Amino acid sequence: MQNKILVSACLMGQAVRYDGRAKPLLHPVIETWRAEGRLVTICPEMSAGMQVPRPPAEILGGATGEEVLAGKARVVELTDADVTEEFLQAAENAVALARQAGCRYALLIDGSPSCGSDFIYDGTFSGHKQAGKGVTAAALKADGVEVFSDREIERLIDRIAQ
Template identity: 75%
Template structure:
């Protein structure tokens, strides 16, 4: 089937976010895509061996996922731990799964240092945020996969309907 969608596991109700919670996305399109077999679920961080719960992490110094991929930025935990390697591995795992399963689209939770696609937090752990992509979202986009945030599900639904 064409038009498969890589989707953040937390949006599918899996309690795997850094704080041990989920952020289920309830929308008729999710139900329809599930029935059509379009959804491919992943938590990039868990795929890279990160545990739940885990300390919050942000991309340092107001940088973006593209900067992390370029080797010019780090992903840091609030505790001071450097988890850049884990986030890079998480992105590689997500891209490999998307390519293996034929995903043309990704529906990812916004704000995450992995999955953010509209905004990410600024690295100060103060709630400040800025426009940008997380590491996984940036790598998927670089590979030609269309990335949408959970707030853009209607846009994705329209895009898939137009492509059908």
């Protein structure tokens, strides 16, 4: 059985990002994995009922997804609407899908308060980045899924080959 990969829907060309756009990851291995049936696509936020487009959201106070999962931080939209519950539901949905589909790996868009795995924004809506994971990436990692950012596809290819 081949290793399955949970992948951000926006990386697969679906216009599901907060701004109504996609951010397709163009790499020959994506088509190979798709043909092999390895890819399991999700937009965590849409799985939790969030709309497209939607206001940008960030984790407040320079916190990370782990802190949101622990109940110590909140996710808020630029409009000040608290969307913490939606992001927690999104993470729960992604973990459930990964388990159901047998995904050992996740390939997620970096920077997102949900999918960011190397960096997220600092909660000031000023464009400043910080090291850290989004809520879904943190939940997947805590569940034993190896999480890779879109900029780490070569590392994921090497990991799967091992």
